[in-house]
């Protein structure tokens with residue numbers, strides 16, 4: 002079955018957040034004190050998350066990314082992933098993590114059926130990393146990346162959010178990681194956040210990121226695979242890995258957007274930046290009449306054609322990333 006929205010886009014990718022909690026406090030994502038925890042009953046149970054995932058796959062979703070908050074902090078995750086992996090028709094099951102708990106979790110995740118890992122890493126300098134994440138230990142993430150390889154995962158994708166004056170001096174360090182390692186390092190434009198009123202001065206356009214890397218390392222364009230997402234990929238000549246650039250702001254990829262999102266509290270969203278969301282809990286818990294599949298189909302149909310973030314006075318808000326899952 003194919004899920005086509007009203008703009009003719011095929012929707013086959015669900016980002017499923019399993020928690021809004023996190024063991025880090027990245028300055029652009031969470032306030033220093035963390036966020037007020039969802040009450041137990043406000044969070045979807047694994048049973049409910051599984052039902053959402055199964056219905057989504059039966060509607061035409063082929064790829065699920067587990068995200069958070071930090072997905073690895075939710076207890077019982079491995080059993081949940083085993084059940085997800087056995088949903089008939091699901092072609093790709095992948096996960097995004099900050100890597101802090103990956104040394105312990107890589108092998109169980111692999112055995113449970115996760116096919117690939119994306120790891121968020123914004124600095125290779127322990128002090129800068131600790132400053133961005135408010136106390137995170139870089140060594141644990143690097144060890145987690147090594148553990149992913151040992152557990153038999155394909156080379157990881159490393160996602161770096163680039164912020165002027167914070168970590169942009171590390172662009173070449175990140176690019177050079179790909180020389181000897183088969184990783185894909187992806188540079189992501191910093192998106193507006195409620196937590197950073199100075200977002201504009203810290204954001205860097207993808208074009209500038211590419212120019213700065215390209216001035217040092219000539220970049221060869223690569224062709225992207227289907228379901229590869231919005232990254233434009235390149236390779237430094239002779240490198241083991243690849244470089245990607247993701248430009249949600251300057252070169253928004255809305256016309257080819259294939260995703261919907263479900264938050265840990267059961268809100269389904271057609272667009273990261275849209276204010277509209279539908280709460281699936283009443284339909285999951287039968288406190289409201291209505292068919293879960295129909296509600297999800299409606300969200301796909303109402304998915305906006307594009308976001309308007311780059312336009313002044315767009316009226317569109319910032320996002321609480323830890324709640325939505327990036």
Ligand code: SAM
Pocket residue numbers: 023029030068069070071072097098099119120121160162189190191192193194322323326327
């Ligand atoms: N905790 C996991 C992690 O950090 O990978 C998964 C959830 S996190 C919200 C998902 C992604 O959103 C991370 O790669 C993070 O860097 C990204 N993100 C959060 N806030 C962002 C922002 N303002 N701009 C760009 N990316 C952001």
Ligand code: SF4
Pocket residue numbers: 023024025026027030031069070071099121322323
């Ligand atoms: Fe946690 Fe990920 Fe947000 Fe950082 S970006 S605070 S690791 S949820």
